[in-house]
Amino acid sequence: MTDSYDAGPTDVPILEETIGANLSRIAAEHPDVDALVDVAQGLRYTYAELNAEIDVVARGLMACGIATGDRVGLWAPNRAEWTISQYALAKIGAILVNVNPAYRTHELAYVLNQSGTRMLIAATSFKSSDYVAMVAEVRESAPALTDVVFLGTDDWDRLRDGASEVSPDDLAARMASLANTDPINIQYTSGTTGFPKGATLSHRNILNNGYFTTELIGLGPDDRLCIPVPFYHCFGMVMGNLGCTSHGTTMVIPAPGFDPGSTLAAVEAERCTGVYGVPTMFIAMQSHPEFAERDLSSLRTGIMAGAVCPVEVMKHCVEDMHMSEVAIAYGMTETSPVSCQTRMTDDLERRTSSIGRAHPHVEIKVVDPETGETVPRGEPGEFCTRGYSVMLGYWEDPEKTSAAIDPDGWMHTGDLAVMRDDGYCNVVGRIKDMVIRGGENVYPREIEEFLYTHPDVEDAQVIGVPDAKYGEEICAWIRMRPGRTALDVDAVRDFARERLAHYKIPRYVHVVDEFPMTVTGKVRKVEMRERSVEILGLSGE
CATH class of the missing domain: 3.30.300.30 (ANL, C-terminal domain)
Structure with missing residues (x-):
């Protein structure tokens, strides 16, 4: 009987460049293509304009003294400045610390201190959260935090104005000094017990994962992707933003936070060809009173991830949302995030009853949680994955890192999965x-x-x-x-x-x-x- 092991294709090579170098290259190739549309703020940038704006902010950050390896937190809902900051930090080699918009002071203080965040770029408020008041409350207990930039205030303008003190040549020299294996992102995973752990990811980790995830749904410069999933999470900033920019695709931000009506309206108005979401988001869109009235005929693809997709929801995506090429993706923050994905040519059965098969340049296996032995196909066990996508480790936590990644480089996910004879997998639950x-x-x-x-x-x-x-x-x-x-x-x-x-x-x-x-x-x-x-x-x- 065949073992539950498989490896993804390797015909398309891994991108061996930094995030900043990749963006500059794509912007030069597609300067006039729309890069970013923020519907709520009424902002639009072509690739040439977006790259230029990112360079201004990058030089402004350098003028503030942000060095390679410094940690800079981003605490805001989805908006253009989040994306601009993401790439500006990547260009100067500063490590972006994603801060969950729902955090309160206790969690904020923990993340700022555990990561040693030096600067925080934050919204002033979101929903019921007063970020200004919360930052004021935690500043004394976060000694590493020396700068706070509030979006939508003079702070952002001052940051941009600082660019005049740093030349484009200085930025180019900084970019040239970076390696794509450098850490560039810390994402805190919401553990069910204890404090969250900071999954530390490199340029190589997340640039390639975004690239291959969207490569498998055929995104290109003619596509426009609606991204209602949060940027502070891998789904938004990696599969969404990096997936788009590595292909010259348009990023469309429908609203600061997920709203089914706004998402449907943005798809119609911007003629989006793809939309992302977790199953509950697609359920909310399909149940929305305006669903039947919206013209969604421009859609052809998208990705559903974050949880296993109910069959009926997937059928509605294909039949009622025109998403004939929609994919299911599976992964976790620690693996950048995607390890398995369905393919555009897969039949409905594979797209509604599996999480897909091994991603390019990724190995997967299913093991007995007790013995660690690979189980035969068709039998449940723990899903493990290995490859370029596995994180560098948990930030300053070697003990938890070695508990998750074994000596052979396999990430143990804690998910129970079954690998079918055709190599497609299905998650049947968490071990817990x-x-x-x-x-x-x-x-x-x-x-x-x-x-x-x-x-x-x-x-x-x-x-x-x-x-x-x-x-x-x-x-x-x-x-x-x-x-x-x-x-x-x-x-x-x-x-x-x-x-x-x-x-x-x-x-x-x-x-x-x-x-x-x-x-x-x-x-x-x-x-x-x-x-x-x-x-x-x-x-x-």
């Missing part, structure tokens, strides 16, 4: 999410996919809760379609009987309006478990 009921291994994903087929169910999430008899029992959280009657346990049992093994049928059903989510659109199952135990009175189990 797997439910063991009466000795039977139950994979929540399988039950969720089944519940999606109920005509009244819009979304479903399955978790395990404590049970005195079986160890764990199945609990389903369900969101109903608008206007549909809420399901109860008996209705779900009737629907599942004859079609699911008895031990997979949920014992508990909890109907909700929304799931607890991270800001990247991932469902927080840890919180769901805690709340279920409370709601069901199972704390004594």
